[in-house]
Amino acid sequence: MSGRLLRELGMGARMAFGGGRGGVTRTVLTAIGIGLGVAVLLLAASVPAIRAASDDRVDGRAPVFAGAGTEDDPPTGSVGLRYAETEFLGQRVSGAVLERIDVGAAPALPPGIDRLPKPGDLYVSPALARLLDGEHGELLAARFGGARVAGTIGNEGLAGPGEHRFYQGAVADAGESRVVTSFGDDRAANSLPPLFVMLIVVILVVLLLPVAVFVATAVRFGGESRDRRLAALRLVGADRAMTARITAGETLAGALLGLVSGVGIFYALRSVAAGITLFGNGAFATDITPVPALALPVLAAVPVSSVAVSLFALRSVAVTPLGVARDGAERPRRMWWRSVLLLGGALLLAFGASATDGGGETLVVLGMLAFLIGTALMVPWLMERLLRRLRGGPLSWQLAVRRLQLTGGSAARAVSGVTVAVAGAVALQMVFAGVDRDTRVGSDQDAEEVQFVASSRDTDTHAAAAFLTRYEGGTGVAASAGHYSARMVAAPGGPGAEFVPVRVGDCAALAQLVRTGSCADGDAFWVAGEVGPQPGTELVPYAEDPSTGEPLPPDPSAGGTLVVPETVAATMRVGADGNHRNGLFLTPGAVLGELPDRVDAEVFVALDPTVPAALEHVRSLGSLYDGTRSHERLGQVGDADLAAVSQWLAAGSTAVMLMIAASLIVSTVEQLRERRRQLAVLVAFGTRRRTLAASVLWQTAVPVGLGLVIAAVGGVSLGLLLVRLFGTEVVDWWALPPYLGVGLGMVAVVTSAGLPPLWRMMRPDGLRSE
Incomplete structure (x- = not known):
């Protein structure tokens, strides 16, 4: 049995790359979709390693101060240290003044520099060097008293590539310094307040859930072509169990190729992500390494879930030797269990808000997952009922509606990620505005007369x-x-x-x-x-x-x-x-x-x-x-940690929305490839090209528009629940319009990307068949 199973899986794998150019293209599109999702998940799995590496370097440069009473007789190799810091163009610049105390021995040195800076010398990080060389850099240089940049601090002495750090040689008016015997003090890891930990957990749920939806959608690219191939297999004697195993092999081949491409995309994005310092000091490329305990489940779950999704998609398809028949008597989608998810998510969030003995974060995560999944599952239910009632209209509208009626499920799945991302982002922006108002430093400041x-x-x-x-x-x-x-x-x-x-x-x-x-x-x-x-x-x-x-x-x-x-x-x-x-x-x-x-x-x-x-x-x-x-300019001083979380949310939301836009483009191109014969026939019968182009626009606009409406309602509802969870109140009702604008912009981008392949597929050679 095992040998037969392997042969049938292998046959499916060969079919994934067979069928000429179309088959290869279909498999590559699937692999790209899965690879994008895998790359994002691997980046998320690297967050603990990034934090741990940064903490280790910060601990490695922490000074070990001499004990009390050693000022008159400092230990061998001791140096004097005095901290100093300033702000420049919104950036924190920090460092220390170092002076030699014991001239008879090699001085203790912090990591990143190979010798003690002389009086008048300055060692700076690469980010600080760029500030000094940039616009108004002379104003920053003046604060160091005309010190000369004598070297650069190595990576081992920096928390991250975006840190603005310096070490300066002895300064006459630097004041009293403390005696340091060595560097490398083990300290407890710096932890964020519970409020920010909760915010970060919620953000991770919002950003990663659309990725999972996207991977599940990418697996089903080319479903109609696959069904036709299965019918041909039934014609030559394969039974339903065999066709299922061949389908599993075909899907598994695309999933494994997606895993390989995802790892490649991850390492390609790693160098790009290392240059992004929106959150804190950023991370070096070597820090962005997936934690095995998180990466291995991702790598194992992708092929398993891909096969499961493909086999689940066959439940309503009757593959016979005479062709493929979809179950026309399929029961309407049910509303009750979708409502249970929404209500259950709301209850879990309420319990998480009142949890006083720990476990609140787990309840919040589960509640967020249930609520957002329930919101996404409302899209196919409402899509089904909406499409039943759409009648008449221009020809382009009728073509689009008919196509959506035939493949409404795939269209709904494609925009589920949009719904989840927009709903989650709207809810978080509502929460962030309230928390930011509550934690704002100097909220009573008057910046009209004094700044x-x-x-x-x-x-x-x-x-x-x-x-x-x-x-x-x-x-x-x-x-x-x-x-x-x-x-x-x-x-x-x-x-x-x-x-x-x-x-x-x-x-x-x-x-x-x-x-x-x-x-x-x-x-x-x-x-x-x-x-x-x-x-x-x-x-x-x-x-x-x-x-x-x-x-x-x-x-x-x-x-x-x-x-x-x-x-x-x-x-x-x-x-x-x-x-x-x-x-x-x-x-x-x-x-x-x-x-x-x-x-x-x-x-x-x-x-x-x-x-x-x-x-x-x-x-x-x-x-x-x-x-x-x-102090910073009065009236504009906020919590630095909260500002960093906000920047991380903006960066993550941007990345997820770009990935969703890419998935919609891939899905649109794949659907056009499967319909190239129908498109060629329509053109042969005199259908104008602009009519077909408009139909492509409506096919994207209707699902995305419905998804945005659901996201608006779900996002505001979830935002109200989270506002109660964080003990704040709604102060910003304008979190929704920007994301609606992004969603509408995605419609234009996806439609524009689909027009070039549409023109090619309307050529007369599309009428050929073999």
Whole structure:
């Protein structure tokens, strides 16, 4: 029996590549369709390896700091390290300043560089080198104090190809550094918050489910030609079981060829995917390696499911020696079990939202799968009922409707992937808009008057004064206002001994913090609290125990004592940077005594709209090493992780929609090949070419249009369920139109791609038969 089975499978495999040019073309189209799906699944199976490789490189460059008390006698080979970072054109630029401590031994080096950078030297990643060489790169170079690029950081020292990283040699004003004995500290892997993990899981379901639908559709390319060949086999003596085994062999040959082509497409796409850095720092080509535990099931499931789908397609086909007869008494498609999938998916999502003891992610995945599959299965049910009611119309419309009535099932399957992708993407965009609104940083920021804030922490008073004046009249600055701040407490024995924040600035600066009403130099204001410190109360710097972090008793002899002047009440307001501030607010003329030796400084800047790249000009007024911390343009600051997830969704949705468009093109071309004789006959009887071209357009537009309508209803319904799951609310009802536009654009692309083969198949030689 086994020998007979192998012979019949082999006969099917030979038939897959037999039949001349048409047979080979049909098998190649099937293999391409399966190969595209396999390549995408292998890319998805590589995500854990990409993350693991990036984490390993980040751990490999993590410094191992020397223990306490080793500053005066550092271990052999130690180096000094101080972190530094900035932002440039929306990109985070981070790195460290390295200096040699022990000149008698080889210094410890981070991965990616072969020697310690000398003072004035700079090692940069390739991505940072491109920034420095690009437009406005001189503004970024100025932040390194004129350092010279002496080398490039190797891949082993980077999280990914898109990371903007640097190592700089010793800098005079770099501040205090920490002693590092080596590099390569084992750390716990950085994990995303549960909210983002859930979002990523949902996105994977939405992106990969259309791929599975696409693979199942690609297996059935050339179904009508295959049925005719099976009838010929029955004529020469094959029974139904034998024809089924031959069908399995033919399908298996195309599936195995698709697997091989999918692996080839994967390795071809790997180098392209390595250059895409939309999500985080991207990945090196060597990182994009499928995890065996995920890749092997994919490689095994594709041929098995392909054979199963092909045999399942024969259930309603009667293959006899006299030809192929489809079961005309086929029962109408049932609605009840499709509704069960939709309702079951909704219930699972509801249970996932209320799960408190773990397992919520599994319920969400199952619920998403059930709901999206149920949405896709609504397409053939509605297609069947719609086609029954379509009558009359122009000739092109009648040709298209009749063709869809004959092959409506294949048309519905072809657009199921579109339905799933659009429904899932619409739902995710609704969720993302709500979550983004809820997690947005600085949502109370006012960017009308102030667009940039820079701060310097715990610096001496002279450095703080220089910091504030640095931004006055700089390039890109329309106006600036700065203030000092210090944490102080009342001296022992004085009333109101509680903690008292003190801020000193002119009236323009105080107006950015509180509502003072009228203001002149010499005024003082108290904000928050029913009763402020009494006039004449002495304030001394707040101090903490460095070992415990506990507050120390006030020490009037520590210096920097202020005396509280006469104050008037002011009203708290939301600052331009979205923060609320209270305490004692002093104009320079109201300062009685001296500020502490160590203060914080903050400056609010209004950007000059007439200066190109004004934000980067203003950032370049600061330094990487003076403790400056700067915020992005106010009013536009969001969560970085959420922005990365959004970019990943956009990239993945684009890739899936392109793949679906390619599948529709392949399906259209294959259907035209199977109908080339009918097309030639229609032309011979005088049918105009534009009529046939219009019929091709309607054959694509009707299924896709119906699929988009179902996707709109299903996507909005699923979006409402997911919005409840994530505990947010709908804030964006405009997620649907862009995807509807993409779907309509796909109709135009598929129709345009089908016209050239249509013209060729309407030639008179299509009437020939053998």
